Amino acid sequence: MQETIPISLPRYRLALTPTPVEPLPNLSSTFGVDLSVKRDDLTGLAFGGNKIRQLEYYFGEAKTQGATLVLITGAVQSNYVRATAAVAARAGMRFHAQLEERVQGMETESYRKSGNILLNLLYDAKISHYPDGDDEAGADAALRDIAADYRRQGETPYIIPLTPDSPSLGSVGYLHAAEELLSQCPSADHFVLASGSGQTQAGLLFGLRMLGSDARVTGICVRRAANEQRKRVASHCRGLAEILRVESPVSSADIVVDDIALGSYGRAEAHVLNAIELAARSDGLILDPVYTGKAFAGLLALLGDGTVARGDNVVFIHTGGTPALFAYGPEILKHLQHEHQ
Ligand SMILES: Cc1ncc(COP(=O)(O)O)c(C=O)c1O
CATH class of the missing domain: 3.40.50.1100 (Rossmann fold)
Incomplete structure (x- = not known):
C-alpha cells in the first residue's frame, strides 16, 4: 500500500513530527x-x-514569493494568529494581525489581554481591528487594503486568506x-x-x-x-x-x-x-x-x-x-x- 503522498509544493519545515x-x-x-x-x-x-502543520505550506509559498511581511485575520483569541506570529518571527518576516469581534460580550481582562493576545504582543505583532466577526469577504478585503498600504511602504506582503474559496x-x-x-x-x-x-x-x-x-x-x-x-x-x-x-x-x-x-x-x-x-x-x-x-x-x-x-x-x-x-x-x-x- 502507498505510504506517502507526493507533494511538489514549497514547504517551510516547522512541525516536530510525527507527533505522538x-x-x-x-x-x-x-x-x-x-x-x-x-x-x-x-x-x-x-x-x-494544527496551524503549525498548515503554515508550513503558506510560508513555503510566502518565502518563494520573497515576502517580507505576512498578514492574517482571525478572532481576538485566534490560535491561528498566534501561530502565524511565531512562524513569521522564525522566518524573519514582519507580521500584521487583523482581529475580528467574533465573540460578542467577552470583555474580561483575560480575554482581551491574556492567552493568545499576550503571545501576539510578545511576537511584536502589528494589530488592527475589524468590527464584524461574520463577514469573511469583508475581513479579507480589509486585509488586502492593509497589505496595499504596506506595499506602498516598500514591503512585499503575503496574505493568508480566510474565505472558504481560498x-x-x-x-x-x-x-x-x-x-x-x-x-x-x-x-x-x-x-x-x-x-x-x-x-x-x-x-x-x-x-x-x-x-x-x-x-x-x-x-x-x-x-x-x-x-x-x-x-x-x-x-x-x-x-x-x-x-x-x-x-x-x-x-x-x-x-x-x-x-x-x-x-x-x-x-x-x-x-x-x-x-x-x-x-x-x-x-x-x-x-x-x-x-x-x-x-x-x-x-x-x-x-x-x-x-x-x-x-x-x-x-x-x-x-x-x-x-x-x-x-x-x-x-x-x-x-x-x-x-x-
Ligand atoms: C486549536 C484549534 N483546533 C481546531 C481548529 C480548526 O481547524 P480548521 O480551521 O482547520 O478546521 C482551529 C482553528 O483555528 C484551532 O485553533
Missing part, C-alpha cells in the same frame, strides 16, 4: 472503547497545534498527519476532531482515503451548523484534488460533520467545560473551550448516543489551542466554583 499518539486508559475504560489521542498540540513552535494550502499540511496516523494507529476505526475552516478535516480525510484507509473521520462543528460545514470540507477536498492534480478519493458520504455540541462559537458553555474537566480529571488531558473542548464534548455525545460503538478504536485529534484556556480563566473558575457549591 497517547492512550487514554481511564476514559477508555469508562466508555468501553479503545480511545487514544494524537497530540498535535505538540507540533512544536509557540505551544504547537486555496487549500492548510489542508496540504494535514496529508502528512494522515501518513503518520496510518503507521501509528493502523487499526483505528474512527478519527474525531474539531472542524472550523474545515482545512484540517479535509486534509486528514483526503490523505487517509488516498492512502487506502476507509476509517471514519468525524468533524465536530465549532462555529457553523453541519450543512454549512460540510460544504467547507467538500470545497477543501476539491481544492486538494486540484493542488495535487489527482481525482479526489473522497466521496460525499465520506464527509462526516456533526453539530451535536455546537452551541455558540467561543462562549465557554457548560457542556464544553464539563468535557474539559472530564478529560483533565480522567487522563490529565488539557483541552481548550473553543476547539478541542468542544470537539471532545462532541465525542462524548457520540459515545452517549451510540454513534461511536462500544469496542471501537477511536483516535481523538488534539489540535492545540492550549493558550486560549488562560483567556477563559474567569469562566472556568466560575464553572468549577459553581460545581462545588
Whole structure:
C-alpha cells in the first residue's frame, strides 16, 4: 500500500513530527472503547497545534514569493494568529494581525489581554481591528487594503486568506498527519476532531482515503451548523484534488460533520467545560473551550448516543489551542466554583 503522498509544493519545515499518539486508559475504560489521542498540540513552535502543520505550506509559498511581511485575520483569541506570529518571527518576516469581534460580550481582562493576545504582543505583532466577526469577504478585503498600504511602504506582503474559496494550502499540511496516523494507529476505526475552516478535516480525510484507509473521520462543528460545514470540507477536498492534480478519493458520504455540541462559537458553555474537566480529571488531558473542548464534548455525545460503538478504536485529534484556556480563566473558575457549591 502507498505510504506517502507526493507533494511538489514549497514547504517551510516547522512541525516536530510525527507527533505522538497517547492512550487514554481511564476514559477508555469508562466508555468501553479503545480511545487514544494524537497530540498535535505538540507540533512544536509557540505551544504547537494544527496551524503549525498548515503554515508550513503558506510560508513555503510566502518565502518563494520573497515576502517580507505576512498578514492574517482571525478572532481576538485566534490560535491561528498566534501561530502565524511565531512562524513569521522564525522566518524573519514582519507580521500584521487583523482581529475580528467574533465573540460578542467577552470583555474580561483575560480575554482581551491574556492567552493568545499576550503571545501576539510578545511576537511584536502589528494589530488592527475589524468590527464584524461574520463577514469573511469583508475581513479579507480589509486585509488586502492593509497589505496595499504596506506595499506602498516598500514591503512585499503575503496574505493568508480566510474565505472558504481560498486555496487549500492548510489542508496540504494535514496529508502528512494522515501518513503518520496510518503507521501509528493502523487499526483505528474512527478519527474525531474539531472542524472550523474545515482545512484540517479535509486534509486528514483526503490523505487517509488516498492512502487506502476507509476509517471514519468525524468533524465536530465549532462555529457553523453541519450543512454549512460540510460544504467547507467538500470545497477543501476539491481544492486538494486540484493542488495535487489527482481525482479526489473522497466521496460525499465520506464527509462526516456533526453539530451535536455546537452551541455558540467561543462562549465557554457548560457542556464544553464539563468535557474539559472530564478529560483533565480522567487522563490529565488539557483541552481548550473553543476547539478541542468542544470537539471532545462532541465525542462524548457520540459515545452517549451510540454513534461511536462500544469496542471501537477511536483516535481523538488534539489540535492545540492550549493558550486560549488562560483567556477563559474567569469562566472556568466560575464553572468549577459553581460545581462545588
Ligand atoms: C486549536 C484549534 N483546533 C481546531 C481548529 C480548526 O481547524 P480548521 O480551521 O482547520 O478546521 C482551529 C482553528 O483555528 C484551532 O485553533
